[in-house]
Amino acid sequence: MLNCRCQHGQCVLCGALVTSGDHGKAQVCEIRGVLNRRRYAAGEVVFREGTPCTQLLVLRTGQLKLTTMPLTGREQILGLLVAGQLVGFETSDATYPYTATALTPVEACCITHKEMLRVLEENPAVALSVIQRFRDELVQAQIMIRNLGIKPAHARVASFILSLIPAGANHEETFPLVLSRLEIAELLGLSEETVSRVFAEMRRNSLIDAPHGEIRLLDMPRIRRIAGIGNGESWHGDLL
């Protein structure tokens, strides 16, 4: 485990392999032959929409954004990925359906689809773990559908801000914000200007503080209320 070349117990593949009792050590040794570690700089494109997909990645550190650009138009962010998640595991089509770009410096493990399928067939524990990851991604996607489908601009931004809080973190703390206004707009299905306006409004009403590249929640309960549906009665009533 410690002498495994990819050196990370938290990786879905390694982690699961290590704990899958019946094969054990032999499997660990086998898999490290097919895993490659890769690094990407912030802003670097990992793979591009429409290119043939042969490999999949397991994110170790950093964040990725998945984007799509239908025909000639603005980009839409389909989702954000953090450590532990899979990306590029496409089986139905032979090309990636979205572009993956590093938002921060990224470390990831690479494996070809062919090898991955073999690993899954031989290691039920890994398969279970992969199923769990897909479930999580699907839940995230459904949350996005909810937001895009019914929430007005202010509620979308509020929901987005709440989603930045790391699990089990103290509020009233300052969190890093790696997305630009434009990227937030692309994530929320809004225009850059609208996002900026909502941020300004929230700052004016001391709901948040937003220095460069960071954000700080000043009034969690009200943000949470705004994030719920825009309930008819103008949100201004709540903000002022």
Added chain:
Amino acid sequence: MLNCRCQHGQCVLCGALVTSGDHGKAQVCEIRGVLNRRRYAAGEVVFREGTPCTQLLVLRTGQLKLTTMPLTGREQILGLLVAGQLVGFETSDATYPYTATALTPVEACCITHKEMLRVLEENPAVALSVIQRFRDELVQAQIMIRNLGIKPAHARVASFILSLIPAGANHEETFPLVLSRLEIAELLGLSEETVSRVFAEMRRNSLIDAPHGEIRLLDMPRIRRIAGIGNGESWHGDLL
């Protein structure tokens, strides 16, 4: 296989089990003990958002819609399911994150999560098949995000109409339309009236014909063009 009580080779569970060589017959016999067949009438609620989830279903026939209603507001349809897909396989939370409702008469196979996990651990082929289903659902969800995020009303409706065409079907044919205008609106993040207006406009321009409960495509190429991004220059130019 033919004497299996659930009697369907096309079910992910049975199908996969039958073809998983190394266990074979024994597994088939084992699984039919934990599978239950259920029927639901059109309009019947299969399970409701927020209720504890212990079972998952494999759709045999019919269609389901998955809906959510955040706080007090309108419903949002998260997705539609057809035969072969899984529903209710939630592992992270103990409650269903959406409501499942039958759109047509439905037949499904039921299995508890606990049993399902055991089946997955013992049958890699089933696990692979399940992963594939989740991938497909994720792709569908991402298509919805794309549509909701950037497309104007007309393009959303056009995309929806195109999505009704069964795989490998002849166009110029008449397809069943099980969703009401309100449901289409909830799926596309629009109002009922807007959907109705777009349908009317399309009918006026002989793009479609829409008798009760059915729809017929009259001009596939133009519908396809409208479904692409609304590219700035008014769509009226295309329609007239």
Added chain:
DNA sequence: CGTCCCGTTGACGGCGCTCAAAACAGGTGG
């Protein structure tokens, strides 16, 4: 100091939502 990029702010117009009523279909009972 000039340039570039990002964020902010203002003015304006249009898409699509809201409210309301009419047209329509389907089912039920007289």
Added chain:
DNA sequence: CCACCTGTTTTGAGCGCCGTCAACGGGACG
């Protein structure tokens, strides 16, 4: 068969949210 009622679909009028266009400010960097 027709009157009646209920729920769906259609159509109209009005307006508000938000997207577009444009100009400005500020920090990073050469």
